[in-house]
Amino acid sequence: EAQVTQNPRYLITVTGKKLTVTCSQNMNHEYMSWYRQDPGLGLRQIYYSMNVEVTDKGDVPEGYKVSRKEKRNFPLILESPSPNQTSLYFCASSRDRAPYEQYFGPGTRLTVT
Amino acid sequence: DAKTTQPNSMESNEEEPVHLPCNHSTISGTDYIHWYRQLPSQGPEYVIHGLTSNVNNRMASLAIAEDRKSSTLILHRATLRDAAVYYCIPFGTYKYIFGTGTRLKVLA
Numbered sequence: 001e002a003q004v005t006q007n008p009r010y011l012i013t014v015t016g017k018k019l020t021v022t023c024s025q026n027m028n029h030e031y032m033s034w035y036r037q038d039p040g041l042g043l044r045q046i047y048y049s050m051n052v053e054v055t056d057k058g059d060v061p062e063g064y065k066v067s068r069k070e071k072r073n074f075p076l077i078l079e080s081p082s083p084n085q086t087s088l089y090f091c092a093s094s095r096d097r098a099p100y101e102q103y104f105g106p107g108t109r110l111t112v113t
Numbered sequence: 114d115a116k117t118t119q120p121n122s123m124e125s126n127e128e129e130p131v132h133l134p135c136n137h138s139t140i141s142g143t144d145y146i147h148w149y150r151q152l153p154s155q156g157p158e159y160v161i162h163g164l165t166s167n168v169n170n171r172m173a174s175l176a177i178a179e180d181r182k183s184s185t186l187i188l189h190r191a192t193l194r195d196a197a198v199y200y201c202i203p204f205g206t207y208k209y210i211f212g213t214g215t216r217l218k219v220l221a
Contacts (some may be wrong), residue, residue: 033209043157043200043211050207058208090156097207099145099164104156 002027004105006091012111013081021076021108023091031094032074033058033102034066036087043090049074050097081112117201122216125191133186133215135201140181144205148175148186150197151214157200160186191219 004025013019025032033048035058045058049068063085065077074093078085088109092102118136125131137146148160161168161175163184168175174187188195200214 031207035209035211040213042213043209045209045211048207048209056207059210092156097205099147099162099204101147101159101162102149102157102209104158107156 002103004091004093004103006089006105006108008108009106010109012113014113015082016080019078019081019110021078021089021091021110023074023076023105024072025074025093025103026072027093027095027103028071029093029103030071030096031100031102032068033092034064034074034076035090035092036060036085037090037107038087046076046089081110083112086110086112117203117210117212119199119201119212119215121213122218124218124220125188126220127193128190131188131191131195131217131219133188133199133201133217134183135185136183137201137203138182140203141205142181144203146175146177146181146184147202147204148173149200149202149211150195151200152194152197157211160199162204191217193219193221195219 007022034046035043044060047066049055091105094100094102147162149157151157163175176185196219198214
């Protein structure tokens with residue numbers, strides 16, 4: 001089954017403790033992206049990757065890192081999480097840029113205390 | 114990046130057509146218009162996209178104004194399962210800007 005998977009689905013952590021949210025797709029997609037979703041603010045793009053070893057900032061990249069060493073994986077790294085990074089995170093992938101549609105993962109709910 | 118304006122919310126009766134408008138007056142000539150929706154407690158899902166011509170698929174139709182400054186997503190017969198937030202996104206490069214979308218409520 002074609003899908004985007006994220007792990008973990010739920011995470012509660014403390015301020016400053018480094019964490020990684022994994023994202024993997026099995027569709028051989030070139031493009032992958034991370035979003036965060038907060039009430040009243042909609043979905044905002046954090047980082048995206050056009051291909052292996054090629055990444056770029058979205059609208060809200062501060063406090064996040066990403067890497068794309070393999071085509072299928074695109075982990076999101078929070079080196080020193082803070083409470084304002086408490087959010088719902090979505091990973092997505094698509095065959096390429098426009099016009100191809102994105103496929104979204106199920107989301108990761110992160111709480112930083 | 115193109116800005117979009119959508120109504121915050123809309124209501125429809127079940128089995129009636131729904132027209133969801135989107136204004137994207139700053140769209141560039143090469144941007145596609147994508148529509149996604151997000152059902153409660155789920156990630157967004159693709160609905161439809163177009164460039165200049167009207168488009169139909171199994172989920173919906175997309176009507177694009179001749180000047181491309183606006184578009185309308187048409188659900189021909191709304192069902193309770195169509196209750197979701199609908200996002201209109203001009204997209205041409207690699208950055209997606211979702212905005213806050215239109216929350217569609219479907220009344221039984």
